[in-house]
Amino acid sequence: MRRQVLVSLGVVALVALVASWVPVAAQGQAGATTPNAKSGGTGGTANAKFVWDPTAPAPADWTPPRTPWGDPDVQGYYLNTSYTPLERPANLAGKAMYTVEEAIAAFKVQVAQDAEVDPTTVHYDWKEYGMEAWQSPIRPNRRTALVTDPPDGRIPPITEEARKRQAARQAAEQAKGADVQSPGMYTRCITGNGGPPRIQGGVTVESQIFQSPGYAVISIMSGDTRVIPLDGRAHLPSNIKTYLGDARGHFEGNTLVVETTNFNDERNWRGSGSGMHLTERFTMANANTLKYEFTVNDPTTWTKPWSAEAPVPKIEPPLYEFACHEMNYGVINWTKGSQIREKEGIGPNGRADVFREEAEK
């Protein structure tokens, strides 16, 4: 079903996404309550209020919502994608923030680049479902990269231990040869987008945050359901390792803070190990935007912790079921193709490498 979703998502996605993006975009235009509207100073264009400005205060005429039982309310349906790169490009070294005008210009360039795809590859990209980038609620970002710490906007170097681990993994994969376990978590339908944390972009980008007394639940269409107890209980015993990790949450002011541990080695998120400690912060920045921050700490993998921040816009409900593993003929085709390429001697994974990068970037 993995591939079919993108073909037959035509039906669901065009109906669901386009139909939902348009009203959201319209709300954005109608509302003057985005923080960017108040930021002023750096830009005088009509589009300035659509630019995400992380330095702007929350709107003065907006009160962060609460649930009926008194918790900060971060519930909603969200689109977890972005035109902002995860790491700061080399040509922007030393420049953490665009001006508003620069952010709009960069956005236009990023949109244009995104449209330039290799037509011979499968292009897994939510943006194809909108006819025009401004129809989606994704907006220009004054940040030049999602990574906020280290201050250079780059993920820290990996450790020697991590380098050895990755080399051993690759050697084992080469020795084994391509089979259904060769592609990543997404293609195998083991997890929907490789996280947590949720890196902006890639695939399976719609999510929901739901709250009930004592719990938050974060789900995506394909069913990576994270149940987050808020009662301060201890983490699971360390021998229980999982793909999604073991999440514990609490509130700090209006922010939902989630600490996640107990990851397994198999998920191999960006080369991380099972000792990774993830801290995520979910804060409503205005009525339509969630500020999502995360910090990754895994001394076995990176020389120091690193953090990122992204604006996550709300979309209209609901989510639809994405039965990924049920008849996953995509992974069958991927593996058959890779095995043929191996026989032809075009590298261990041949053309399929392109697909893997597309799917799991």
Next chain:
Amino acid sequence: MRIRLRGVVIMVAAVAAVTVCVTAVSMSAGQAPAAGAQPYRAPRATDGHPDLNGIWQAFVTADWDVQAHPSNPGPHPETMGVYGAQPGGMSIVEGGELPYRPEALAKKKANFDKRMISSVTNDPTRFDTGDPEIECFRSGVPRSNYMPFPFQIFQNASQIQIVYEYKGQIRTIYMNPHLEAANESWMGWANGRWDGDTLVVENTDFNDKTWFDRAGNYHSDALKVTERYTPISPYHLQYEATIDDPKVFTRPWKMSFPLYRRIEPNIQLIEFNCVPFVEELVYGPLGLYKKQPK
């Protein structure tokens, strides 16, 4: 005199206490409260409706067979021994029998024969595999509620979410507003309402791929499931599902069983991501799985 009176009072109190205990025991043994007894009133959620939040689990053997069934050694006694054996159990179906149309009963039997066959292909128009459960596919409704895994209900006024330990699969029950399905799906589409203290869920828009059990009992895409969740004690929900599928059955039929609250203080759903568990089963026959050296 005073002392004697106190003795009588104590005796009366003791008799009353024993009576209460006996009543309580016979109630729990006989399931339903006696006629005329006060119905149980559940604690309220913030919206005034019964609070169903919690981790629940059915303790029936219906995932093997929703109808009455004896114990048997299971499909692979030569390797699994007692680990793979099937326990016996009573029917959860009202009246015991499923009202199959004659041709549908034949298909049920064929399903049973192929229940352990996995024949996933890269042809999306084909679907002729055995029991979806054995391949870690979504388990549908109502089966998800009586598989041998706990599930958790999260409730607020606008939605009720049910997260199952099996696969982490999720159902959203739209309470207010109700929403419409876009397409058919494995877990169906659920809109809910309160009927007194009972949560009533209308489930529609199913595909025809899930089964009711490992015995091959099945449905078509005409399936409609009406569920009723009624709190009957702080620790029990009475569950009832009416199955309406005119393509397969001659009339609607009903199943019911209690759901038990998991009360361990450290209870939580433990990730059961079964996809990697079945890669050898599903893709091995296609020559796409290589055993990893241990």
